Amino acid sequence: MKTDDIRESFLRYFEERGHTRLPSDSLVPANDPTLLFTGAGMNQFKDEFQGKGRYRTGLRRACTSQKCLRAGDLERVGQTPSHHTFFEMLGNFSFGDYFKLEAMQWAWELVTQAYGVPAGRLAVTCYEGDDEAYAIWREVVGVPKERVYRFGEHANFWPADAPSTAPPGTLCGPCAEIFFDYGEAVGCRRPTCDPACGCPRFVEIWNLVFQQFMKQEGGRLEPLPLKNIDTGAGLERVACVLQGVTTDYETDLFVPIVARVSELSGRKPLAGTPERVRIHRISDHVRGAAFVIGDGVLPGNKGRAYVLRRILRRAIRDGHDLGLDEPFLYKLVPIVAEVMGRAYPELVARRENIARIVKAEEESFLATLARGSAILAERIAEAKGKGASALPPGVAAELWDTFGFPFEITQQICEEAGLGVDRAGFEADMERRQAGGRGGEQFGQVFDTSALAQVKDFAHPTAFRGYEATEAEATVLAIVAGDSLVEQAAAGAEVTLVLDHTPFYGESGGQVGDAGVLESPSCRIEVHDTTRAGDYFHHHARVASGTLRRGERVRAAIDAERRNAIRRNHTATHLLHWALRKVLGPHAEQAGSLVAPDRLRFDFTHFAPLTPQELERVEELVNQRVLENVEVTPTETTLAAAKAQGAMALFGEKYGEVVRMVSIGDYSRELCGGTHVARTGDIGLFKITSETGIAAGVRRIEAVTGHAAYRRVVEQEALLARLGEVLKAPRERLAARAEELVEETKRLARELEKAKRQSFAGAAGGGPFQERAHIGDTVVIAGILEGGRPDDLRLAADGLRKKHPSAAIVLGASDGAAASLLCALTPDLVKRGLHAGGLVKDAAKHIGGGGGGRPELAQAGGKNPAGLASALDAAVAAISAMLGQDKS
Missing domain, CATH: 2.40.30.130 (Elongation Factor Tu (Ef-tu); domain 3)
Structure with a gap:
């Protein structure tokens, strides 16, 4: 049975039993700050489980196939047959209607009759204290005694361990499960193996939660007057069973993706090989990334964006280990869309945008790998030069903070170089970094009790x-x-x-x-x-x-005046969206927005900065529509009717059956619940103030309207007038006059640099730079340039290295408030083991700062200019000691 048919059969089965089929909720939970991502079918029904929300309008039974994403098991993905980041959860729900008997009977009937799984291949469980559920399995359903298992509160209570550890006020209850038994030849092969073993023999395919208690003070479980059913059957696992394979990656959900990864990499997913783990992990992660991006999340460094970036970069790294050194992950997105398109047509519609976002992240990360690898090589050389056996604790965290360089790659490269890595120190740093960006699953977060x-x-x-x-x-x-x-x-x-x-x-x-x-x-x-x-x-x-x-x-x-300003900006945002698609193409879709009284901000998918001509055309189009003064028409209609009229829906937004559509003329239709002007002319004037990039494949435009736009024009006019006075040129000559001044400045800068080079080249032995030591054929030069800048030190070092075939140069500069250090070495000294980065880093302690760099050239800065002399003395002493010890 194909997966699409499995999903449809489930939903149709429960529709026939009085359930309302509802669409999957977005992976980004609406109005639920307790969750980063939707991780279970019940998430969208929190209000109904508490007798609120749609329950009040008659919703008593529902069924869904819910998109879910869980990042807690990332390390297990690819290692096991059935752990995933993204998965679908088939579920049927009862809100104070039917209870255990119907839920258990229907689940068994669907699995054994509609799906045709032999009853002898199934095992079931229930909570050890739930005699009612045990009796239903045995006496009503007819499961043999030896196939019914009773477990404790950790395995068969929801939330796990709730009777012992859940806080008062927690809604909870026992649960029952259906497992598929792959047989004694699979897994641990122990005669005592059961569904609690954890080996691959028994795979849970359905969990039935009987929500019937409220935890009270003192640990008492108070029966609820409104008892609920919450079930979840993992679609991937059910498909694995029904398609007669042993891993989810052999089902029709994954086979096309796995095949394409194998084709691109030239590697096969042979059992027991690292390649198999990597290919499976890539196949899983690209599915998750495609759906998360499709629901409006973009790669970044916080919260959901950080989880997405982590998933993508793990897959990219796996590809790198398979020899895929060029972007490849984006090529898998169309395959994901093709496989999942029947159930999720919006994924097909957005596959090009999703692929572009994935590719942009790939390109960024591959560049990161190159930069991070170069810096890590320097740190390894420095550590080995000091005889260290491990990379210093802060380096791995520094590479992550600066470049997003993964710890696993740091560890791999260090191991190849014979160095250990402080994983505990790195994880402690990461724990502090990520503490604010995790979605917890604690008891108090299941239902909001504020x-x-x-x-x-x-x-x-x-x-x-x-x-x-x-x-x-x-x-x-x-x-x-x-x-x-x-x-x-x-x-x-x-x-x-x-x-x-x-x-x-x-x-x-x-x-x-x-x-x-x-x-x-x-x-x-x-x-x-x-x-x-x-x-x-x-x-x-x-x-x-x-x-x-x-x-x-x-x-x-x-505040009506404030609202009017907001209305102007909101309608202008719709016009801006239309204009961007007109100028850039249909891939320019909204990725976020802010509509405030003083400005508007619009984020959209595009993969290059807008040219001045494109910005000018966008602004012109919006103002043309403003001048036309056409009517802005909000209407309520069905979601299907709005889509039929071409109304745009936003990434990941959740819509009901009845929606509000805002139309501007016959060219802009968007689903929108915001407030708008009556006619476009009410906007007054539209003026773009900035265009920037905020993430890979995402641009941001900020703009003003109405009085704020007028003030912007007045300020720009005043600025032009002032520039005319300063440059002594009429307005039409301002650009040309500015270009002339820029060229003149460049010419003077080149002459100054040339003069400095000539001056610094002859400075050794006099002036600010002194030959402090001679060791064999090597000269050690040091000195302080008062009022100098870091660039001046580089010029001086270049000149001195050209003059001296073998030289160690340590220079300092100060502007009175801050100090700079530079260490430069000629190539022969680098070959003898000296490292400019290590020398300058140690010397920088005297000026209250830090720094580093390459073996031949490194710089540092600090806030204590008074320590410059002692910093140079320390560096000269260290160099002299190293050269004195070196007998080569």
């Missing part, structure tokens, strides 16, 4: 009135001070408020939240920001006067 989250227990969602009005009468449903729900708040209190109605837009889709005031006869509240969590709007405010009470009626009024 005061604001508790508002959902007693309050209906906020009705937004801001599209049609700037003011609204509202009732205060909740007051949160700190992390506590309170009944009232006095003057001076910082609070977050939830209203039943609001004209305040909550920050989302790149548009900032509204500000304004809430007023009643008894108080005045100043709202400085508005955010939202799902359909609940949070008004972040300060009680300016009086006392606010829960249940009080207030007049809510936004």
Whole structure:
């Protein structure tokens, strides 16, 4: 059975049993700060499991095939038959409807009848204290006693070990599992082998979680009035079983990708070889990267972006080890799209953009490998020159921080050079670096129990009135001070408020939240920001006067002038997006945005800086549309109808069945929940202020509109007038006059450099530089150049090395606030084992700084000019000692 058919059969089976089929959520969880990525099918149903959200509108049963990404098992990917970063989780869910009996019966029936897996090849488990589940397996389903296993809370409770270690307030429950048994010939081959063994014989294909308890103080498990079902069957593992293979990489999900990696590398994934691990890991990682990029994440150094970069770079490094020294990973993206395209057509539509982003990251990292390898070679030579047996602890972290150079490559190169590496020190540095960029899976993060989250227990969602009005009468449903729900708040209190109605837009889709005031006869509240969590709007405010009470009626009024500026910038952002696609091509898709009252910022996929001509054309197109003053039309429609009209949806954005589409004329249609002007002419003027690169394959434009754009023009006019005065040239001659001055400056700089070289070349034996020692045929020269710069020291060293066939040169310079050091060696001294980088690094301690460089030339800087003389003395002494000991 093909994987596409396995997925469809699962969803259709549960649809026939009253479940609502819902699309996969994005890998980037919406309104859930506790998660970096969606890692389970239940993530999108947190509200429903608590009797909130869609549960209130009648959703009782659901089924999905959910895209998931977990980075916790990266080291196991490729090493085992079934561990992955990206995978699909088939799931059926019940919210206070059916429970264990139906869930267990249906799971068994689907596996044995619809999928046709022989019952004798299956084993099942349940929690040791769950007699009900055991009885269902044995007496209802009819599983033989010897195929039913009862395990403890670590293996068969969710979350694991919850009865013992979960904090109070945790929703939890026992679970049951279905395993496929590959037989005694597979795995450990012990007669006592069971599903808890961990060897490849038993593979879990379905986990059924019975959410039925709330953990109480004292450890008591309180039965829930609303009992839920949360199941998950790994699609890749199910496919492996149904397609009769022993690893996921032999299924139709992976075979085309594995084959292409083998073709590109000329290596085969033979069992038991490192090549097999690397090819499998590449095949897994490119799937994960393609889906993560497709959901709007770009490679970077923090949070989700860091996880993506790490996944990509592991795959690139594996390719490098297979002999693939040129970008290759991007060539696999079309294959991933072809394999997964039936279920995820958006991946097919974006495959070219995804491939370009992957290729840009490959090119960047391959350059990193080259730079990092060169620097590491210097550090290795320095360490070995000192007789060290290991690379200094900070070097591996320095290479990572500066270049993103992987520790594993550092370790591999050092081992080849006969040096050890301080892995513990490196990991400690990385732990500190990454602490803020991990998505935890602790108990308290499964469900949000904050005061604001508790508002959902007693309050209906906020009705937004801001599209049609700037003011609204509202009732205060909740007051949160700190992390506590309170009944009232006095003057001076910082609070977050939830209203039943609001004209305040909550920050989302790149548009900032509204500000304004809430007023009643008894108080005045100043709202400085508005955010939202799902359909609940949070008004972040300060009680300016009086006392606010829960249940009080207030007049809510936004800052209309600020909102109008935001509206101008938001509509201009849509026009900018259209213009970029017009000028650059359809690959220019939104990758992020900020719509604020004072400016707009738009990130988009493109792979080169825009030329001045392209920027000018984009700005011209937007202003043409502004002058046409066409109507901006927001409409509510179905997602399918909007897509049929060509409306653009954003990377990774989650949309319901009913969406808001914003149309400008007949050329721009985007799904958007933000606020906009009525006509394009309301924007006034559009002016680009900057264009920069922010990541591989991602550019950023910043711009202003309306009054801010007018002020920008006025400032530029004033600047041109001032330049005319300074350069003594009319406006039409400013560019030519500036070019003349630049050329004159370059000519003078060349003459100055020539004079310096002539001066420095003859300086040894007099002036600032002195011959401090003669050891055999070698001269040691040192001196301080007052008021000099680092570039001046380089010029001096070049001249002195040309004059002396064998010389060790140590020079210093100071501008009064900072000091510079330089050490230069002629080639014969480098061959004798001297290293300029090591010498200058030690000398730099005297000036309170640090530095390093190549064996023949190195520089350092510090903040203590007073230590220059002692720094030079120390370097001269070290050089003299080395040369004196060297009898060659």
